[in-house]
Amino acid sequence: MLLLWQMATAWFGWIKPLFLASPATLWDAFVTSLRESYGGATLPEHVLVSLQEVLAGFVGGVAVGVPLGVAMGWSPTVGRTMSPFFNTVRQVPPLAWVPLAVVWFGIGFAPKAFVIFIAAVVPSTINAFVGVRMVDRDLLNAARVFGAGGWRLVRQAVVPSAAPLIFTGIRLSLQISWTTVVAAELLASSAGLGFMMVNASRNLQPEFIMLSMAMIGLLGALMTQALERLQRRLISWEEPPRE
Amino acid sequence: MSSVEFRSVQKRFPVGDGELTALDGISHVVPGDNFAVIVGPSGCGKSTLLHMVAGLEQPSAGEILVGGQPVAGPAPDRAVVFQKFALFPWKTARENIAFGLRNLRVPPAEREATVHHYLELMGLQGFGDRFPHQLSGGMQQRVAIARAYAVRPRVLLMDEPFAALDAQLRVVLQENLVQLWTREGGTVLFITHSVDEAVYLADDLIVMTRRPGRVKRVFDLREVNARLGWRKRPIEDVMQDPDYLNLKAEVWRHIKEELAQ
Amino acid sequence: MNRRVLRALPLGVVPFLALFVLWDLAVVTGWAPESHIPRPWKVISTFFEQLVVPFAGNTLLVDAATSLGRWAGGFAIGAVIAIPLGLVMAWVRPVDYVVSPVFEVLRFIPPLAWVPFAILWFGIGAPASAFVIVTGVLPPILINTYFGARAVPRAFIDAARTLATPAHRMFLEVLMPAALPVIVGGIRLGAGLGWMSLIGSELIAVRSGLGYKIVIGMQTFRPEYVISGMVAIGLIGFAIDVTTRRLEHRMLLRLGQTA
Numbered sequence: 001m002l003l004l005w006q007m008a009t010a011w012f013g014w015i016k017p018l019f020l021a022s023p024a025t026l027w028d029a030f031v032t033s034l035r036e037s038y039g040g041a042t043l044p045e046h047v048l049v050s051l052q053e054v055l056a057g058f059v060g061g062v063a064v065g066v067p068l069g070v071a072m073g074w075s076p077t078v079g080r081t082m083s084p085f086f087n088t089v090r091q092v093p094p095l096a097w098v099p100l101a102v103v104w105f106g107i108g109f110a111p112k113a114f115v116i117f118i119a120a121v122v123p124s125t126i127n128a129f130v131g132v133r134m135v136d137r138d139l140l141n142a143a144r145v146f147g148a149g150g151w152r153l154v155r156q157a158v159v160p161s162a163a164p165l166i167f168t169g170i171r172l173s174l175q176i177s178w179t180t181v182v183a184a185e186l187l188a189s190s191a192g193l194g195f196m197m198v199n200a201s202r203n204l205q206p207e208f209i210m211l212s213m214a215m216i217g218l219l220g221a222l223m224t225q226a227l228e229r230l231q232r233r234l235i236s237w238e239e240p241p242r243e
Numbered sequence: 244m245s246s247v248e249f250r251s252v253q254k255r256f257p258v259g260d261g262e263l264t265a266l267d268g269i270s271h272v273v274p275g276d277n278f279a280v281i282v283g284p285s286g287c288g289k290s291t292l293l294h295m296v297a298g299l300e301q302p303s304a305g306e307i308l309v310g311g312q313p314v315a316g317p318a319p320d321r322a323v324v325f326q327k328f329a330l331f332p333w334k335t336a337r338e339n340i341a342f343g344l345r346n347l348r349v350p351p352a353e354r355e356a357t358v359h360h361y362l363e364l365m366g367l368q369g370f371g372d373r374f375p376h377q378l379s380g381g382m383q384q385r386v387a388i389a390r391a392y393a394v395r396p397r398v399l400l401m402d403e404p405f406a407a408l409d410a411q412l413r414v415v416l417q418e419n420l421v422q423l424w425t426r427e428g429g430t431v432l433f434i435t436h437s438v439d440e441a442v443y444l445a446d447d448l449i450v451m452t453r454r455p456g457r458v459k460r461v462f463d464l465r466e467v468n469a470r471l472g473w474r475k476r477p478i479e480d481v482m483q484d485p486d487y488l489n490l491k492a493e494v495w496r497h498i499k500e501e502l503a504q
Numbered sequence: 505m506n507r508r509v510l511r512a513l514p515l516g517v518v519p520f521l522a523l524f525v526l527w528d529l530a531v532v533t534g535w536a537p538e539s540h541i542p543r544p545w546k547v548i549s550t551f552f553e554q555l556v557v558p559f560a561g562n563t564l565l566v567d568a569a570t571s572l573g574r575w576a577g578g579f580a581i582g583a584v585i586a587i588p589l590g591l592v593m594a595w596v597r598p599v600d601y602v603v604s605p606v607f608e609v610l611r612f613i614p615p616l617a618w619v620p621f622a623i624l625w626f627g628i629g630a631p632a633s634a635f636v637i638v639t640g641v642l643p644p645i646l647i648n649t650y651f652g653a654r655a656v657p658r659a660f661i662d663a664a665r666t667l668a669t670p671a672h673r674m675f676l677e678v679l680m681p682a683a684l685p686v687i688v689g690g691i692r693l694g695a696g697l698g699w700m701s702l703i704g705s706e707l708i709a710v711r712s713g714l715g716y717k718i719v720i721g722m723q724t725f726r727p728e729y730v731i732s733g734m735v736a737i738g739l740i741g742f743a744i745d746v747t748t749r750r751l752e753h754r755m756l757l758r759l760g761q762t763a
Contacts (some may be wrong), residue, residue, distance in 0.1 A: 084517075091738040092738040095704045096734050098722075125537055182617045183704050209624070
């Protein structure tokens, strides 16, 4: 595949350099941007900016979303109260929040972290909700019979049972955080990987676009791996899913 | 209706590095219009055997002849009733039964009549326009049987058709099947792992060994059956008949031998 | 308020009411500057006003129509490519081997990340937006079609084979109905994702539509326009979701696969 790519771009000029960069150019871009400034900052600096935004929004979103989802799933009252509101607000795509966030927080770290937070809350909440709802009734009854009640029941029976789905929700929140950071930065940034992309498209440099995409993919994959490791450590009793 | 002949049929599957022999030389003739039941321990290859008669799988060696002709591929002359019904969920009962008839280019008027005939015969009048999920398990299987009979097969193949139903329903359907077969006739090849069922239904009862499957013993029950009029009596009577119980015990002994190894 | 009325209010209304009340208080007490957060009433009135009075070039209705039109176009293109492709990939092995790896890599790129490429290749305007929408719509439909087609239970195919089913009937009356529920699920997901991608693309790549409108609201520092635009976006997104769900349900009923 790599060979085909190189051929198509650099050697045979099938695809004009303006449209897609050759692997060689991409590599060059990578190496240079490590040291030199591109669009105002070096590659590591851009990475840091995006990473911080993602972490802030992601962690915040999960920290709010999971408890909310658990509460909504466990207590029918909370569920009935919060559901319509949640489902309505969630209809507004996270990106549509960007302009408002900019009005509120100006351009910089805050609006993007905020928008990522909005995006990340949703999958965590939904999955936590479903996870709690799907806990085996018999299991809960068994716990009750053996003396667990109220808070302890939630902590020691409900949450562990719902844990696999909760982790799925967290993983989805992570994915969505990376997706959103790209988009948010496209709009409202002066640094970061998304900003690199915009800059690159304005300056007609597809190699930098691809570079930022690659970095995002890489970082996303690394964080997902870390998450999966964590999941395996914490939920060692889970059977691999069937079918 | 046609006979089914097995000539040294073998079936081998590639497994890992080697091979698994599921069937090791089955030779037997099921005469036409005979209700043949194959019973054996799990994994003995009886389902595979049926699939080969149906043409859904090919023997590794040997041949299978239906009505004197070798089996080529799946076709309505060897209609199948599957264990899990395999009714098309998006078609009504009526449409399911008519499906094979449409493929055989049966003209609409005749089709209608046939479908109607079988709906009545299976006690499904009024349910023809229901979807499978709106029917109980027993009714679904009756639709499946109707679908198979409707195409006038030379051999009716039944692959543990009642295994997915609860015990009470099974007994009812066994009785129904006998009544149906007494009316409509034909050659039937029926697979089961229930000894009760096998002894009740069979003309020829073929007991298989465990894997690799071979024919262990064939019981010819035609004489007993006719003499005691099993097919004319309610099933609960038959199941208390001493001859039935003795036969059952003997068949069971054979199977137990196979299981114990 | 008397108790009867209180009890009759569904619980779900509470968070909305709370939001409104707190919001208004925040602005009135000066805790939040009015320039940044307009009072709720102002937002509501702006919303209705915008329906007929143009802002940033068009009325809200016109912009909504433009956005919907773009979405519909992108969705149609995406579906028309994805469904046949998914079917072919599911049933014709060689195609699967060729297309799958490429798809697996490309699909992780979020639709919005394609915007810079889209602008590079198509310039600012409708084609760029359409491209971005298609990248959002295509993956769920393709994936669902592929897996739906592959997952047709063997038993149906076997049963149909024993009943002498000719090829065209096998496709139309056995394979397609079996795969359809999953495919339609994919269409529903694709529709929703397509709308999100559309809005995203309108924030950058075009000069009309709802996304563009809220960007202008941001640039001219008129938050009441931004919020009412967001409400419009949310409403349409909701309508799309509800409609596709209903369609899915109807189709399942028609196919006898749900009660």
